[in-house]
Amino acid sequence: MMMTLRDKVPSNDVPTREEALSHLLQSIALEEEALSRLLNAEADKALAFVGKNLDFPNTPSNDEIITFNRTVISILDSVLMAEWLLLKKLDAAIHMYPVALKSNFEMEESNFGDELDDDFTIDY
DSSP, X not given: OOOOHHHHSOGGGSOOHHHHHHXXXXXXXXXXXXXXXXXXXXXXXXXXXXXXTSSOTTOOOHHHHHHHHHHHHHHHHHHHHHHHHHHHHHHHHHHHHHHHHSOHHHHHHSOTTTTSOTTOOOOO
């Protein structure tokens, strides 16, 4: 006999589809907030490095400037990848959202697509 997730986990611990979607959206928002804080910290670090008057108060060497630039690029690349993954999560959540609001029965009974013109065709 094959066990399902519901057999392994008590029913009160398994979130509903709407709760799971809500948790997913909350996690995306929290990660966006964390990334924004990281970017603000990097901006503050860059401002301290170049100085408020863009005069490089610590007089770094050319090698130190290049190293700093590489570090900034690396962090921005990581943030960009994280943002792309968040976008994909959000896109998946958006596609799940209408389905989460209606039961399968309501989806079958709905008149979705009836508002299209009768002469609407799709050419392949």
